[in-house]
Amino acid sequence: MDNYEYCDDCKRIFIENSSCPFCESTQVSELYVKSPVNILGTKVKGRVFKLSSDGIKVLVVDAQNNKSIRDYDASKLKKVL
Ligand SMILES: [Zn+2]
Numbered sequence: 912m913d914n915y916e917y918c919d920d921c922k923r924i925f926i927e928n929s930s931c932p933f934c935e936s937t938q939v940s941e942l943y944v945k946s947p948v949n950i951l952g953t954k955v956k957g958r959v960f961k962l963s964s965d966g967i968k969v970l971v972v973d974a975q976n977n978k979s980i981r982d983y984d985a986s987k988l989k990k991v992l
Contacts (some may be wrong), residue, residue, distance in 0.1 A: 914926070916940060919938035920936040924986075924989065927941075944959050944960065949986045949990075949991045958970050967988060969983055
């Protein structure tokens with residue numbers, strides 16, 4: 912199982928690496944289940960539900976409070992506070 916990390920500078924998410932593949936920052940932190948994330952290019956937010964080598968499952972709650980679990984590639988996600 913691969914560990915995922917996020918960049919403290921640009922907040923992009925990637926498979927464990929010594930530096931960020933997007934901005935080359937070396938300020939990276941481990942990404943955990945339940946971390947809040949945003950789907951890049953959208954206003955959709957959710958929380959990490961499961962991390963696997965195939966990708967990241969995200970629990971998304973929409974404005975009507977409907978919950979769904981969606982699969983994303985790490986490159987489609989961004990860590991939020
Ligand atoms: Zn970065």
